[in-house]
Amino acid sequence: MSCALSCAHCGGPVGYGDPTCRWCSSPLSWPSVPRLQRGAERLVVDLRHDPLPGPVSPLSATACEAGLEVTVGAKKMVSGHTDHGLSEAAVSLTGLALDRCGGIGVLARRSTTGTVACAYALTVRPGRRTWTISALLWGSQGSTRGKTEVRVLRAPTFHPAVAGVGAWNVVELRTADHLLEVRVNDVVVETLVDGVFGFGSPGWRVTASDGEARVQLHRFTVHDLA
Amino acid sequence: MPNACPSCDAVASPPFCAFCGAPLDGDGVSRVDIPVGDKLVAYPMRKEPPPGQARREGARGSSRWSPADDGVDVVVASKRILYFADPALRLREAVARLHFTARDPDGAAGCIARQEVVGDGEVELFFEVHPGRRRLRLGRRFTLGTTAQVKELVPWREVASVPGVGERVQAELRVRGPVLQGWLDGRQVVQVVDPVLTTGRCGLRVSSQGEEARVTLHGAGVWLAGGQA
Numbered sequence: 531m532s533c534a535l536s537c538a539h540c541g542g543p544v545g546y547g548d549p550t551c552r553w554c555s556s557p558l559s560w561p562s563v564p565r566l567q568r569g570a571e572r573l574v575v576d577l578r579h580d581p582l583p584g585p586v587s588p589l590s591a592t593a594c595e596a597g598l599e600v601t602v603g604a605k606k607m608v609s610g611h612t613d614h615g616l617s618e619a620a621v622s623l624t625g626l627a628l629d630r631c632g633g634i635g636v637l638a639r640r641s642t643t644g645t646v647a648c649a650y651a652l653t654v655r656p657g658r659r660t661w662t663i664s665a666l667l668w669g670s671q672g673s674t675r676g677k678t679e680v681r682v683l684r685a686p687t688f689h690p691a692v693a694g695v696g697a698w699n700v701v702e703l704r705t706a707d708h709l710l711e712v713r714v715n716d717v718v719v720e721t722l723v724d725g726v727f728g729f730g731s732p733g734w735r736v737t738a739s740d741g742e743a744r745v746q747l748h749r750f751t752v753h754d755l756a
Numbered sequence: 757m758p759n760a761c762p763s764c765d766a767v768a769s770p771p772f773c774a775f776c777g778a779p780l781d782g783d784g785v786s787r788v789d790i791p792v793g794d795k796l797v798a799y800p801m802r803k804e805p806p807p808g809q810a811r812r813e814g815a816r817g818s819s820r821w822s823p824a825d826d827g828v829d830v831v832v833a834s835k836r837i838l839y840f841a842d843p844a845l846r847l848r849e850a851v852a853r854l855h856f857t858a859r860d861p862d863g864a865a866g867c868i869a870r871q872e873v874v875g876d877g878e879v880e881l882f883f884e885v886h887p888g889r890r891r892l893r894l895g896r897r898f899t900l901g902t903t904a905q906v907k908e909l910v911p912w913r914e915v916a917s918v919p920g921v922g923e924r925v926q927a928e929l930r931v932r933g934p935v936l937q938g939w940l941d942g943r944q945v946v947q948v949v950d951p952v953l954t955t956g957r958c959g960l961r962v963s964s965q966g967e968e969a970r971v972t973l974h975g976a977g978v979w980l981a982g983g984q985a
Binding site: 533541548557614615616617618634641643645646665667668674679726727728730754 | 897951
């Protein structure tokens with residue numbers, strides 16, 4: 531397995547936009563923003579028969595034909611993540627909002643320092659056909675519990691690729707170095723450059739805006755990058 | 757041969773872990789050379805304020821700083837930390853250097869790198885030297901509200917070459933990719949791999965490890981990690 535952004539001379543992982551390789555000093559050029567390609571399958575969770583990886587808090591969920599129907603209280607969020615961290619990945623969640631308040635999304639590069647967790651969070655809100663991505667810090671226990679800090683990388687923005695309420699959305703975030711490639715229903719919505727978090731576990735999230743939300747989840751996948 | 761990466765535990769093959777980017781050789785993480793490259797900015801504190809400050813005197817909470825003959829005297833309140841970082845410079849591969857003298861046994865200081873702001877929270881890497889107990893550590897710190905959480909990547913370690921109270925110290929934090937190195941008086945003393953933070957501001961920190969403590973900051977600077985344009 532090699533890295534998506536690597537030096538042609540030494541094969542080492544390089545930083546997007548760097549003028550030289552940090553390992554062998556060979557010059558690098560970046561004529562355009564690279565498209566990130568999916569590589570080998572790392573994890574496929576079919577929610578019709580597999581459990582959702584590691585919900586952090588108890589989940590209000592029932593089985594349904596498509597997989598799992600999750601209910602989230604107003605202005606709440608539930609999430610979970612896998613055990614193993616990685617820097618480069620394609621993380622996707624297939625879900626459907628049953629009402630206008632529901633949001634579905636993925637986490638990338640989730641890691642912890644003490645009781646504080648961090649991650650990139652990509653969410654689509656079918657009720658408004660918008661997507662948003664943020665860098666998050668949040669507390670999980672003790673004096674940090676319930677506290678969240680957010681750096682909004684892209685405020686909720688309409689995109690025609692985001693399907694509305696009652697339709698399936700495949701929400702995918704591909705990460706390589708500072709590149710964050712946002713895909714919805716296999717359409718590249720935007721590629722952002724942000725360098726705050728570099729490594730951690732992939733995960734999923736379901737959110738509710740101003741009212742209780744019901745969301746159906748079908749599939750959660752993690753792929754390497756090619 | 758594939759083996760467990762010492763940094764992230766993934767099954768990985770040299771020369772680089774495909775999961776966290778750690779440089780590997782047959783025995784674990786490779787020894788990485790991070791030379792000092794071009795100087796980007798210097799803060800000679802005999803004449804200039806600490807990074808990110810407009811003046812050589814000021815206060816934050818019950819800690820304060822003021823001009824001294826050989827730099828800036830910082831009096832840091834009991835069990836508190838003061839940060840000075842330059843908001844005008846963010847970079848990935850860096851050498852952050854600090855010259856200081858601890859005047860009290862509880863005074864410690866060091867360098868920070870890859871400090872980023874997330875809302876009202878902060879994340880950063882730090883290398884800290886505590887002359888009063890001749891020890892040092894290297895870690896990652898997340899601040900959420902008024903609570904700080906630290907992951908000690910290299911826990912406090914007594915090192916005979918750490919100068920004592922009243923002696924001048926040159927501390928350096930060198931970062932290249934996921935490799936972090938602590939240097940003391942021109943010699944590398946620790947190396948660790950941590951891929952979690954990738955870019956941000958450089959600066960310095962002054963802390964009290966017990967009672968109120970005085971530390972004199974003589975100068976600081978930021979260099980490119982060598983080999984970059």
